[in-house]
Each structure stands twice: as structure tokens, then as C-alpha cells.
Amino acid sequence: MTQTSSRTRSNSKNNSSKRNSRGGSGSSFKSSRRSGGSGSSFKSSKSGRSGGSGSSFKSSKFGRRSGGSGRPSRSRNGRNPSGNRGGRGRSGERIPIDKFINTNPKAAQGAPVIEVTHTFSDFGFELDLVQAIDGRGFVKPSPIQDQIIPHILKGRDVIGLANTGTGKTAAFLLPLINRVIEKKAQTTLIMVPTRELADQINDELKSFTRRIKIFSTVCVGGTPIRPQIRSLRQHNHFIIGTPGRIIDLVKQKVLILNKINTIVLDEADRMLDMGFINDMRYVMSHMSESRHTLFFSATMSNDIKALVNDFLRDPAIVSVVQTRISTNIAQDVVRIAGRDKVDVLKDLLKEPELCKVLVFGRTKHGVDKLCQKLNKGGVNAESIHGNKSHFQRKRSLDRFKSDRVQVLIATDVAARGIDISEISHVINFDIPDTYNDYIHRIGRTGRGAHEGKALTFVG
Numbered sequence: 001m002t003q004t005s006s007r008t009r010s011n012s013k014n015n016s017s018k019r020n021s022r023g024g025s026g027s028s029f030k031s032s033r034r035s036g037g038s039g040s041s042f043k044s045s046k047s048g049r050s051g052g053s054g055s056s057f058k059s060s061k062f063g064r065r066s067g068g069s070g071r072p073s074r075s076r077n078g079r080n081p082s083g084n085r086g087g088r089g090r091s092g093e094r095i096p097i098d099k100f101i102n103t104n105p106k107a108a109q110g111a112p113v114i115e116v117t118h119t120f121s122d123f124g125f126e127l128d129l130v131q132a133i134d135g136r137g138f139v140k141p142s143p144i145q146d147q148i149i150p151h152i153l154k155g156r157d158v159i160g161l162a163n164t165g166t167g168k169t170a171a172f173l174l175p176l177i178n179r180v181i182e183k184k185a186q187t188t189l190i191m192v193p194t195r196e197l198a199d200q201i202n203d204e205l206k207s208f209t210r211r212i213k214i215f216s217t218v219c220v221g222g223t224p225i226r227p228q229i230r231s232l233r234q235h236n237h238f239i240i241g242t243p244g245r246i247i248d249l250v251k252q253k254v255l256i257l258n259k260i261n262t263i264v265l266d267e268a269d270r271m272l273d274m275g276f277i278n279d280m281r282y283v284m285s286h287m288s289e290s291r292h293t294l295f296f297s298a299t300m301s302n303d304i305k306a307l308v309n310d311f312l313r314d315p316a317i318v319s320v321v322q323t324r325i326s327t328n329i330a331q332d333v334v335r336i337a338g339r340d341k342v343d344v345l346k347d348l349l350k351e352p353e354l355c356k357v358l359v360f361g362r363t364k365h366g367v368d369k370l371c372q373k374l375n376k377g378g379v380n381a382e383s384i385h386g387n388k389s390h391f392q393r394k395r396s397l398d399r400f401k402s403d404r405v406q407v408l409i410a411t412d413v414a415a416r417g418i419d420i421s422e423i424s425h426v427i428n429f430d431i432p433d434t435y436n437d438y439i440h441r442i443g444r445t446g447r448g449a450h451e452g453k454a455l456t457f458v459g
């Protein structure tokens, strides 16, 4: 029996193709993900570039100096010819240039691998779910799944410190799906910073519940509220939404928070960055005291600690935050040296190996302008940012995912949480605000077993 919620279907018409492309056969998850700890990820990449000549970064063309060919100039062997000036993001954080360089990432290997101690069968999941996990080709749990699923199954509050790409979505979905199978009357609210992440989580949910009668709905801004109101009038096991729309629905009394048993706050650090602190507090204060709270964040800043103290009860803390940037990502800078940045980018994009390129710009306006200029210059590019409608963003993402456009230009917020495999290059057209943003940006490439390259434009 294949049973899919009509509510789910009506809210995410385009999701089936996405699901198919992401599911794949065989595990794409590499158990060699690096372990957590407090050390700076930067230190390791520095040591990783000591060799220089052993660089696995093949694009020798990019190594040419500027002038002559008019091609962008990039640092050689990871050296920083102009000293350590670096760039300053809007937040004022100065990021030294050498943090953007690691042309020999493989040499950075050597950090301990997190051992996975469970198999999926150890969790005692219901048969339908076991079959669904098998159908997805997941062979063994990722480290975050390995460590956090037993706590969630026991009903304990959890804090998961994990980046996107670690399998954190399945880490909370699998035990919660299992709970619904065992005990139907369950509702989980999953609150996330962006619409894209909400869609992605719903896709992942559906990929596990094709044969299980589980209903979900996505409640995000930028799309008509009426279908969401209609779908909320029926029972949903999972409601996935962004803070603003969730609060609208609560105020219209269609979403009754104290009837919800479980809340997942995913990418809580990003929700804070995006100014959703009051919304988060509002939602939490309207939920039942006996709720089960699952809290995921890539960082544990003081602000996050304060939230955790207020929102969770005796949580189990599981950290798989990588201390290093994936060893699959070669990083380098492109020196602009007074040239027109757009021309430099256009030149780079002529290289055949830059086949699927995610470009980061700082402002919505800047992203739009850059997109127009690239299109005028014959480059097939699309842009996404917070002022675009949900439909526009989804269409651009789909076109980029299916290789109909070479370049996607995004702001940090819009790109948050997007999971697109095989991005060949991430280009930081504008320097990120913080080093943490930098790590998030470049983590879009080099996913799974793929090699990726990150280039940062510097003055």
C-alpha cells in the first residue's frame, strides 16, 4: 500500500523528483566525517597546505597571475602574497585571507573518526520504517544518528550540535516517525529558519513514509495561507514551518500549540541570526510544559546556551560538529586587484570545470544585479534571496539542481539548508560576514564523496 498524505502532496507538488534524485541507491554518507571538539577548524587547514606542491587542486589555469591573459589570479601554494590582510564582513569580523586558502585539503586528514556503535536494527524500529530506511539505501547510521536516536526514543530532550550534511534530519525524523507508527496520536512541530529547509525536511519525511500512513504539512511564508489553514484543520503528524507563518497560524487559532507533543527546533543558531528570537520564545511559551524538545544547532554560542536553558529539561547533548572543513574541499582566493569583479567572475565561469556553481553575494539587491549582468553576458544564472516568492525560489533551485542553469547566486539566508549534490564550485563573490558563514557557504560543495572547490574574491 502506498499512502501519501494529500495534504503533503498539495503543499509540495514538485517534491517527488527531488526525492528521487536525493534518495539514490547505496549510502552516500561517509563515515569518515570528522569528530567534534573545541579546536578551530582553521588550524587544521593551515597545516594542510604546507605541502603546496602536492596540491590536489587541479585547475592549474587558475594559478596564473593576473595581467596578461586577463584571467583571475589565485594564490599559489596557499601563500598569501599580500600578507594577512583578510576581509571584513558586515558584522565587522575580520577574516584573515589565509582562512580562505587550503589548496591541499587531503593533507588535513588525521583527525579521529567518530566511531558508529549502532546499526539501524539496534534501534528496534518498526518493520515499515526499517524497510523504508533500507529502501533509501542507508547502510548504517551517521554519527549524529548513532548517538542521538537512543535518547530521542527514550523521550529525553536533546541538543544536537551538528552541521547540515551530517544526517541530522533523519536523526530526528526516524525516531519520531517510529513513535507515530507505535502511537498514532502524535503531533510534532518542526520549526526551521527557511522555506527551503522546510521543504527539504518534508521531502525527507516523505521518502521514509511512502508506505506508512503519516500526514504532514508545510507552513511557510511567501505562499498562500489558506491551503495551510485547510490542511491544519485535519490531523497532521508533522507540521513543518518557519517562525513567522507559524505565529500567524497560531494567532488565527488554527494552530493550537499546546496540543503538540514534540517540537524540533532545527538550525536554531540560524533562527537566532535571522532575528527570530522573539518568535521562538513565543512559540515555546505557548507549548505544553510536558512537551518533548529536540534542539539542533551548528554552534553553541552564549545566546544559544541561554535558549537551551529556557527551553529544555535535562537535555542529552550530542556533538558531531566538524572541527575541520571537509577534506574534499579545496579552497583558494581570487585576487581582484582593481579589476571589475563581474568580469573576473565571467572569466572564471568560462572554465569547463565550473559546471555547477553556487555564488554567494551579500545583499538581495547585489545578488539580483549580479544575476542580470551574468545573464546579459551570456551566462545561464538564476538568483535566490528572501524577497523572491517561494515559487520563484523553488523554481530556481529546481533548475539549478537539474543542471538547466550553470550558476545559482544566493544570499546566505536563502542558501541556508539547501542540499544540492555535486556543486562543483562555491564562489564567495562577497566576503562572508563571519568565518562561521564561510564554513556554511563552502560546505555546499564537496558533499559526500564528491570533490569541491571554494573560491573567495579578495581585494
Ligand code: AMP
Pocket: 022, 027, 028, 029, 137, 138, 139, 140, 141, 142, 145, 163, 164, 165, 166, 167, 168, 169, 170, 204, 419
Ligand atoms: P542532512 O544533514 O540531514 O541534511 O543530511 C544530508 C544527506 O545525508 C541527506 O541527503 C540524507 O538523506 C543523507 N543521509 C542521512 N543519513 C544517512 C545515512 N545514515 N546514510 C546515508 N545517507 C544519509
